[in-house]
Amino acid sequence: MKSYEEKTIATNSIYEGKIISLQVDDVELPDGNHAKRELVKHPGAVALIPITDEGKIIVVKQYRKAIERAIVEIPAGRIEPNEDPKLTAIRELEEETGYGTHDITYLQSFATSPGFADEIIHLYVAKDLYKIEDPAEGDEDEFIERLEVSIEEAEKMVATGEIYDAKTAFAILYVKHQLNM
């Protein structure tokens, strides 16, 4: 597989934004030909599955400008510079749900759109939740609604397309079948 590597010949920075940046690389292909690669750089993110003592999953509904609709997702957020992803997960749990956790476990990491972006999501599950009295607020431009759903309800929401987010759909099947909840 080593031979399939695409060597970078030149990198052209197009845009440096607040969250993402865009560059176009000239690459040398395995057969010696050249090609262009449009690449979005993203700091990486975490997502977590908060499970209540009643066995429900806490999800959040928020408007996503990119797709021009509100969707249901597990809590998630970008990793701040030099932040340990586990601390990102704990921070996002507090900001998006108002809960803390005594039991957080790393599950997996994934590339979400490897064809054009380097975003990696690190997935956690959080149990043994406790209400935080005066929780930290999230980004000031974030408006979210919290919902608690049973695994069965969540599975139905995946089947009907009401859950329309890849990480959330994976997380629900994972909780149901790998964690056997």
Added chain:
Amino acid sequence: MKSYEEKTIATNSIYEGKIISLQVDDVELPDGNHAKRELVKHPGAVALIPITDEGKIIVVKQYRKAIERAIVEIPAGRIEPNEDPKLTAIRELEEETGYGTHDITYLQSFATSPGFADEIIHLYVAKDLYKIEDPAEGDEDEFIERLEVSIEEAEKMVATGEIYDAKTAFAILYVKHQLNM
């Protein structure tokens, strides 16, 4: 939830590429404040789970410049302008595996990175495969390796992180638990 909508005040096109484009929108938030949204536009894609008569999944290994590594994925590809996603799936199946199908079924659609991109993936499962004598070739800058894995092997590859791609990880859990294979 209607009130959470973010109204577009202005759209600033930053880059129009071959595959993606980038724009920065000024939006009005539900509380009347303004914010900027960095948005990647993508034509959308399909992914499909090809299942052989022996019950194995055909996956492809390919180098992904965005994450600078080769990863294992189910066959996938971009929707061409005005192309029916089902035809995209059949085309990608031929190009990436050399197979045709007599039995292709739509499963679900997802947003892959709704925080910054509008990419939607439409997921299909293809069974009753047949070898195509002289299959169409894929993009000339695409170098891929085909593998056939059992569902059990694929599940292990998800658990170990060898399958590092969100759509593929979801697809494998889906095949195992929703299609009961």
